[in-house]
Amino acid sequence: MRSNTPAVNAVTVVVPTYNELENIQRLVPQLLDLDIGRPTTLNVCVVDDNSPDGTGAYADQLSASDPRVGVVHRPGKMGLGTAYVAGMRYALAHGADAVLTMDADFSHHPRYIPSMVARLPGADLVIGSRYVAGGQVLYPLPRRMLSRSANAFARITLGLHPNDCTAGFRLYRRRVLESIPLDLIFSNGYSFLIEMLFEVQQRRWIVAEVPIIFEDRRYGQSKISRNEILKAVYTCVRLTARRVTGRHMVSKTEFVRSK
Ligand SMILES: Nc1nc2c(ncn2[C@@H]2O[C@H](COP(=O)(O)OP(=O)(O)OP(=O)(O)O)[C@@H](O)[C@H]2O)c(=O)[nH]1
Ligand SMILES: [Mg+2]
Numbered sequence: 001m002r003s004n005t006p007a008v009n010a011v012t013v014v015v016p017t018y019n020e021l022e023n024i025q026r027l028v029p030q031l032l033d034l035d036i037g038r039p040t041t042l043n044v045c046v047v048d049d050n051s052p053d054g055t056g057a058y059a060d061q062l063s064a065s066d067p068r069v070g071v072v073h074r075p076g077k078m079g080l081g082t083a084y085v086a087g088m089r090y091a092l093a094h095g096a097d098a099v100l101t102m103d104a105d106f107s108h109h110p111r112y113i114p115s116m117v118a119r120l121p122g123a124d125l126v127i128g129s130r131y132v133a134g135g136q137v138l139y140p141l142p143r144r145m146l147s148r149s150a151n152a153f154a155r156i157t158l159g160l161h162p163n164d165c166t167a168g169f170r171l172y173r174r175r176v177l178e179s180i181p182l183d184l185i186f187s188n189g190y191s192f193l194i195e196m197l198f199e200v201q202q203r204r205w206i207v208a209e210v211p212i213i214f215e216d217r218r219y220g221q222s223k224i225s226r227n228e229i230l231k232a233v234y235t236c237v238r239l240t241a242r243r244v245t246g247r248h249m250v251s252k253t254e255f256v257r258s259k
Helices: 021-033 055-065 080-093 112-120 141-158 174-179 192-202 227-245 252-258
Strands: 011-015 040-047 070-071 096-103 127-128 136-138 172-175 207-211 213-215
Touching: 011 021, 011 080, 021 040, 021 112, 040 055, 040 080, 040 141, 055 070, 070 080, 080 096, 080 174, 080 192, 096 112, 096 174, 112 127, 112 172, 112 207, 136 207, 141 192, 141 227, 172 174, 192 207, 192 227
Parallel strands: 011 040, 011 096, 040 070, 127 207, 136 213
Antiparallel strands: 096 172, 127 172
C-alpha cells in the first residue's frame, strides 16, 4: 500500500459530452458554485465530440466568460474512454492536482463532489459509489440488473476490490494518472472504467468509496449501446490474460526509465 497523501490545491472536473446541451447549461454553473473547501480550487473541462445540438459551442461561451472553464473539441463521436483520456491530459497540462470525472446528465450529482474531495486525504482514488452502504441506483429494474451484473462480472473475473468497479464518478490524484500510460489503455467505451481500475489496483494505489445516489437522466438521451456489454466482456478477458501471464503494460517512457 502506498502511503503519503499530500493535500490537493486544484481539482479539475472532466465532463465528456455528446448532445448534452440542456444538461451542461445547468451543470457547469452548479459546478462553479460548489464549495469544495478552501484553498482548493475547482476548474471544469468539457470534452465535446462535435455534438450536433451545439453543446461544444455553448461550452465555448462558458469558457469565454469564466477562465475556470476549458473545452476540448474533438471532430466527431470518438467514445467515452478516449474522451476521459483527452480531459485527463488537459487537466494535467493545466496544473490539476486531482482530476474528477463525471457524466453530464446529473446521474452523478455535483452535490457529492465535496464529500469526494474530503475523502481524498488517505486515498489516491475516490469512487462515487452506488454499491456501498448509503449508496443507491434509481434506475428501472432491468438497467439496475444490467449494471449489477456488469459490476459483479468485472469484480470476479479481475479480482477487483472496490464495490463499484464500473462507476464513472471518480476522483484521481494526479500521481495515479501519471503512473498509468494512458496511451496504452485499449478500451475505448464504457469498459475504459474497468481497465483503468484494474491498472490502479495493479499499482496498489489506495482506493476509497463514498456513497452516492445515482439517478436516471432527466434531459437528453442515453449514448450507451448493446455493444458495450460485449466490449466489457472483451476487456475482462483481455485483462485476465494479462493477469495470468503476469504481463503488465509498459509505456515507452517507463521502459526507458527502467533500463
Ligand atoms: N465526448 C464524448 N462523450 C460521450 C460519448 N459517449 C458518451 N458520452 C458522455 O458520457 C456521459 C455518459 O453517457 P450516458 O449516455 O449518460 O451513458 P449512461 O449514463 O451509461 O446512460 P444513461 O443511463 O442513458 O444516462 C455523458 O455525459 C455523455 O454525454 C462520446 O463518444 N464522446
Ligand atoms: Mg447517463
